[in-house]
Amino acid sequence: MKDQKNNLRTYAFECSPGVIARRTPPKAVDDAAVFLNRLPARQLSVPLADGLRSPVKIFSLPGPSRRSAAGRSGGAGAKTLSAKVLNLLAPIKATGQKGIWFCHYLSWLFRYLRQVAGFNVLRDIKILSIEFSSICNLHCKYCYIEKNTRPKFLELAVYEKLIKEVSENLRYRIKTMEWPISGEFLVYPEFRKVVDITRRYMDENPHFSPHIILNENLVLFDEEKIDFILRSGTIRQIICSLDGHDAESFERLRPSAKFPIVLRNMKSLIRMNKELGHPVILQINNGRDEESLKYPLSAQYKEFFKAVDDVRFWVPKQWNESFHKEGEAWKPAKGFCTFVFNNVSLSASGSISKCCMDLKGATDYADLREHSLSYIWHSQARRQFLGLMFRNQRGQLNGCKTCSITNTNNDNRYQNIFRTLRRQHFRKIGRRRILSDRISQQPSDLISASSS
Numbered sequence: 001m002k003d004q005k006n007n008l009r010t011y012a013f014e015c016s017p018g019v020i021a022r023r024t025p026p027k028a029v030d031d032a033a034v035f036l037n038r039l040p041a042r043q044l045s046v047p048l049a050d051g052l053r054s055p056v057k058i059f060s061l062p063g064p065s066r067r068s069a070a071g072r073s074g075g076a077g078a079k080t081l082s083a084k085v086l087n088l089l090a091p092i093k094a095t096g097q098k099g100i101w102f103c104h105y106l107s108w109l110f111r112y113l114r115q116v117a118g119f120n121v122l123r124d125i126k127i128l129s130i131e132f133s134s135i136c137n138l139h140c141k142y143c144y145i146e147k148n149t150r151p152k153f154l155e156l157a158v159y160e161k162l163i164k165e166v167s168e169n170l171r172y173r174i175k176t177m178e179w180p181i182s183g184e185f186l187v188y189p190e191f192r193k194v195v196d197i198t199r200r201y202m203d204e205n206p207h208f209s210p211h212i213i214l215n216e217n218l219v220l221f222d223e224e225k226i227d228f229i230l231r232s233g234t235i236r237q238i239i240c241s242l243d244g245h246d247a248e249s250f251e252r253l254r255p256s257a258k259f260p261i262v263l264r265n266m267k268s269l270i271r272m273n274k275e276l277g278h279p280v281i282l283q284i285n286n287g288r289d290e291e292s293l294k295y296p297l298s299a300q301y302k303e304f305f306k307a308v309d310d311v312r313f314w315v316p317k318q319w320n321e322s323f324h325k326e327g328e329a330w331k332p333a334k335g336f337c338t339f340v341f342n343n344v345s346l347s348a349s350g351s352i353s354k355c356c357m358d359l360k361g362a363t364d365y366a367d368l369r370e371h372s373l374s375y376i377w378h379s380q381a382r383r384q385f386l387g388l389m390f391r392n393q394r395g396q397l398n399g400c401k402t403c404s405i406t407n408t409n410n411d412n413r414y415q416n417i418f419r420t421l422r423r424q425h426f427r428k429i430g431r432r433r434i435l436s437d438r439i440s441q442q443p444s445d446l447i448s449a450s451s452s
Contacts (some may be wrong), residue, residue, distance in 0.1 A: 129356035133183035362399030
């Protein structure tokens with residue numbers, strides 16, 4: 001057994017249980033596997049003959065190393081050189097980030113001064129975030145939505161009032177709508193009417209064609225609902241949450257969700273979207289905690305990631321911190337935040353809040369049932385909290401003073417230029433499809449006349 005251990009000092013083993021890589025000696029496979037399973041290992045990725053890369057475990061066994069002293073010193077020298085380069089680039093990176101921040105700060109300051117001076121600033125509203133329900137069918141580990149006394153569902157009349165105003169008033173230039181900002185859209189009893197109302201106002205007002213994003217956990221989906229959403233012509237992008245690296249980690253991170261159900265619905269969504277000519281952009285958001293990051297993605301995950309249009313990976317630095325209870329230990333964000341400047345968030349209570357990340361109603365400052373959005377956006381209350389934000393006094397703002405989301409799970413928007421470019425690309429795709437849909441719905445004689 002001792003000879004067998006020495007012969008296996010540098011061999012790699014695949015992560016799959018009981019399967020040993022090609023370079024393993026044919027003898028003593030069972031004894032070697034038992035021996036190696038008791039040793040610490042680290043995960044690597046090695047190339048295979050077919051061009052793919054397979055995760056493997058590299059085992060470090062006691063005994064003399066095959067590398068020479070010169071080789072070890074060369075590796076150490078390379079690491080030292082790379083560390084020096086990174087240290088030299090660090091100040092440049094920090095200066096660049098400060099420069100980007102300063103430019104964005106000036107742009108937001110200009111918008112704020114325009115509002116103080118009494119100019120129309122409705123065109124500054126770029127995003128509508130709608131909370132249709134304050135409840136959800138899941139209890140995800142990283143979500144801080146809790147049981148509260150707020151209304152469970154948004155009144156349909158309040159939503160229609162908002163859509164009517166922003167679609168008929170040419171001063172609004174809404175680019176994006178997010179459904180929903182919390183909870184689950186299909187939990188909302190009137191979700192079909194929401195889609196129909198939005199579609200009607202888009203048809204009646206051709207200039208109103210926002211890029212509508214549906215956030216889905218895929219639990220309540222079925223083929224009939226998928227067909228309804230894909231054929232509606234309203235939703236342009238669906239973001240599906242597929243967390244973890246395999247079925248077990250998925251259900252651990254998203255309690256109450258069953259992976260086989262999500263797997264089935266995800267396959268149906270991809271298949272039906274392809275059959276209908278790809279009317280919707282499909283994106284997967286994959287969140288992983290420290291435990292999940294220790295393992296490679298499963299084959300099913302890789303299959304889904306290849307089949308959709310975009311995949312975004314994220315690792316939260318803290319869990320369940322933002323807008324949390326008093327007395328909890330976390331580091332609230334400080335200073336300027338752009339969330340309050342170009343985002344209108346409608347909560348399930350019918351109130352307009354300062355931030356789309358507020359799932360507890362802590363930042364509500366006006367009631368849409370009593371006032372128009374134009375009145376609220378130009379109100380004195382909004383001017384006051386914008387002034388506090390610019391004067392670095394966010395500690396006086398409810399919700400904002402206990403918010404750590406801009407330090408943890410989000411990038412505060414101003415520094416993520418790649419996300420901005422990606423959104424612009426998706427909006428262009430959406431606008432082309434809207435135009436194509438409208439042309440295809442016209443009579444053939446009108447099409448020929450317009451082309452001539």
